Amino acid sequence: MRVVVVLMLMFVVACKHSQVDKLPILGNKDVVQKEVNGVMVTDTVYQTIPDFEFINQNGKPVTQQSLNGKIYIADFFFTTCPTICPAMKRNLLTVYNQFKENDTVAILSHTIDPVHDSVAVLKDYATRLGVTSGQWYFVTGNKDSIFQIAQYYLVSAHEDEQAAGGLLHSGHLVLVDKQKRIRGLYDGTVEEDASKLIKDIDILLKEL
Amino acid sequence: MKYSCFLLFLLFITSCAEGPSGESLYIGQCAGCHGKEGEGLGQLIPPLADSDFIRKNNIRLSCIIIHGLEGPIVVNGVTYNSSMPGVPKLKNADLVNLINYIHKRWYNDKPMTTIPIVSDELAECK
Numbered sequence: 001m002r003v004v005v006v007l008m009l010m011f012v013v014a015c016k017h018s019q020v021d022k023l024p025i026l027g028n029k030d031v032v033q034k035e036v037n038g039v040m041v042t043d044t045v046y047q048t049i050p051d052f053e054f055i056n057q058n059g060k061p062v063t064q065q066s067l068n069g070k071i072y073i074a075d076f077f078f079t080t081c082p083t084i085c086p087a088m089k090r091n092l093l094t095v096y097n098q099f100k101e102n103d104t105v106a107i108l109s110h111t112i113d114p115v116h117d118s119v120a121v122l123k124d125y126a127t128r129l130g131v132t133s134g135q136w137y138f139v140t141g142n143k144d145s146i147f148q149i150a151q152y153y154l155v156s157a158h159e160d161e162q163a164a165g166g167l168l169h170s171g172h173l174v175l176v177d178k179q180k181r182i183r184g185l186y187d188g189t190v191e192e193d194a195s196k197l198i199k200d201i202d203i204l205l206k207e208l
Numbered sequence: 209m210k211y212s213c214f215l216l217f218l219l220f221i222t223s224c225a226e227g228p229s230g231e232s233l234y235i236g237q238c239a240g241c242h243g244k245e246g247e248g249l250g251q252l253i254p255p256l257a258d259s260d261f262i263r264k265n266n267i268r269l270s271c272i273i274i275h276g277l278e279g280p281i282v283v284n285g286v287t288y289n290s291s292m293p294g295v296p297k298l299k300n301a302d303l304v305n306l307i308n309y310i311h312k313r314w315y316n317d318k319p320m321t322t323i324p325i326v327s328d329e330l331a332e333c334k
Contacts, residue, residue, distance in 0.1 A: 082293035086249055087240040128251035164293060189240065
């Protein structure tokens, strides 16, 4: 009888646990077979964001190590962007103000025009936007490295003579967890997506 | 009866130009940068609401909207220096609706503009 009660309790707890919101893991994945205790088991290996080295608006290097133990939001922009960037930054500003005091949340905005967007230009941009503290990094670096890493974030970015500003990029905000996996993609130009992003950050922060 | 209906009809067609409303044009063309409430974006993008720059009577909004704006400007004591892209394809009728929307929303004391006024202004843009 006691066993039945314990089993029932476990069942109830397990069911309650599965009702907690959990964000999906996005991106490419490999299904691999591996041997565990002599038995072949199927495991899913999710794509992660590889290491990088860029420089932020304060002239300091930013790498994956800088973001260890943190969840972060990544996006791609350029300071002279005439179209989607202001709307993206406005929405990111809402996210930034919400989590400014929380050390575990960072924002990583990459410029896709490193020739124009030097450290000084990024510093001026960040200050004008109202970002003077917290963990919103505006980074520049090697152009090829930036374009390459954009692909890992499932964001397209490339030069295009036809595009306004000469550069074409998607306005996605990408939510990355502590294991460097993508957990959400949001349209940075849509206010409702920014609200969803804030809710999802709260969910992700609760994840162990 | 028919006469007053006709008069009402005339009043209707002359007070708004045809085409998309000023509000929908503002949301589609301007709000992304200048904000839904015309608040701008920090010190990156100037506000449209309560802007001393716009209050100046010699400002030609039509030129700015069509051709954009380069170079530093001072708005309410803050210097802005990003470049504003113009919307060159905007038709005169749409321009009238958009400017009248901006005036009505934030600058009640400014008069309504019309297609002839806007045409003349655009001919004078530098």
